Amino acid sequence: MASLTANSTIGDWLDDPRGAEALGGLLAASGSDPSSLTPVRALPLQQMVALSQGEMPQSVIDGLVRSVNGGEIPEDDAATGWQETIVVGRFDGKTIVVTGAASGIGQATASRIAREGGKVVAVDISAEKLEAFAQQAPAGSVVPVAADVTNEGDIDRVIAAVGGPIDGLANVAGVNDDFSPIHETSDAIWDRVIGINLTGVFKLTRAVVPGMLEAGKGAIVNVASEAGIRGNASGKAYTVSKHGVVGLTRSAAFMYAKQGIRVNAVAPGGVATGIPFPAHVSEEGSARLHPFQSAIPTVATAAQLAASITFLLSDDGVNINGAILPSDGGWSVQ
Incomplete structure (x- = not known):
């Protein structure tokens, strides 16, 4: 065997x-x-x-x-299944801002851009994790900026750290809610989830667009969710935040379509990122959502989501604008 x-x-x-x-x-x-x-x-x-x-x-x-191997860890055979394939030079000469870059989908996206020749301004609230990531990336390819995407002063620091034109923005930073229905949703959960998942996307997008307008080009990719295109994938706050991201994406795509800026979104389904839920998850909400969440056909890796995001960010996505791309293994067609 x-x-x-x-x-x-x-x-x-x-x-x-x-x-x-x-x-x-x-x-x-x-x-x-x-x-x-x-x-x-x-x-x-x-x-x-x-x-x-x-x-x-x-x-x-x-x-x-x-x-299963007699007490030993054997050398791995060739890995099976989908394998990431780097497109050498795809982001040569481009500077891309990526939020949520200290872990999960954000880090996988930033890593791929850097390995494909781009300069990444990596944004996250965790300075320590960002520094560790920057040390592992190709030399000089990652500029770490510890920042809160809901804070105007921090956003100013992100733009200053770019030090030149911004070719792309990946709004990946996000947090889960507690699966609560509206009558259980606290102000704290609502404000935190809407603030990071939606207001942060709005504020950073607003900050990068003027430079893109001046350059006459740019690509923005927002991370929405399966919860942004249906009502039975998550709790109230998260669902509303991701529906908001979908609306923001479509409106911006329309507004800037004739000025060289493409704005798209990726809608993940289940993703193996290890991002924790709040300590207390709603029992009522979880029970109601469970049958639908159990129908997820497959769970993706962060690298698989990064493949979708970097495609839309790159020039390969040249004719795509205003799209909400379900990267969910087909969950959205069930």
């Missing part, structure tokens, strides 16, 4: 008697079963660390691999 490794897909593990027994035992210990992994069968086992939102350490994955 072929070796099972951390890069083998979850489906490969479940279809192999050794892997099914090992993984099934782990799930049983947490009160779950293999059917819970159906939407993530195409992901590598390693991705379970991110999926667990901090609950599963790397040592658990290493232990699973050892358990």
Whole structure:
């Protein structure tokens, strides 16, 4: 039998008697079963660390691999499934601002742009994580700016850090809500989610557009959500914020279509980013949403979402404006 490794897909593990027994035992210990992994069968086992939102350490994955390989961790065979393919030079000479760049989809997007020749102004609230990311990126390709996208002064610092024309903006920064229906939604949840997910997108877009108008070109990609195109994907605050992002995208695309600026959005479904939910999640909202969230056909990696975002940011998206691109494995057509 072929070796099972951390890069083998979850489906490969479940279809192999050794892997099914090992993984099934782990799930049983947490009160779950293999059917819970159906939407993530195409992901590598390693991705379970991110999926667990901090609950599963790397040592658990290493232990699973050892358990089916005689106590050893074998060298990985060629990774299976979709693999990121870098387009060398696609962003040569371009400067792109990316928010939420310290982790998840934002970091995957910033990383890909940098590896494809672009200069990235990487924005996030976490200075420490941004610095660590910048150290790992190609030398000089990432300018880290610790900033709150809802704060005007911080946005001014982001624009100043660019030091020249801005060719693109990826508004990725976002937070989850607590799945609450409107009668349970607190002012704190509403203000935080709307502030980061929608107002921050508005303010940073407003700040970069004048330079793009002067240059006569630019590309903006906003991260909406499956919750931006339906009402049964998340709680009240998150759903409203992402519907707002869709409206902002379409309005801006229309307003600037004749001035060289393209504005599009990507609407992810389930993504294995490890972004935590608030500490207290609404029981009523969760129960109502669960059947619909369970219908997610597949969960994507952050790199897969970055592929969609960078396509729209690049010149490959030349004839696309005002589009809301579902990057959701087909969830939106169910």
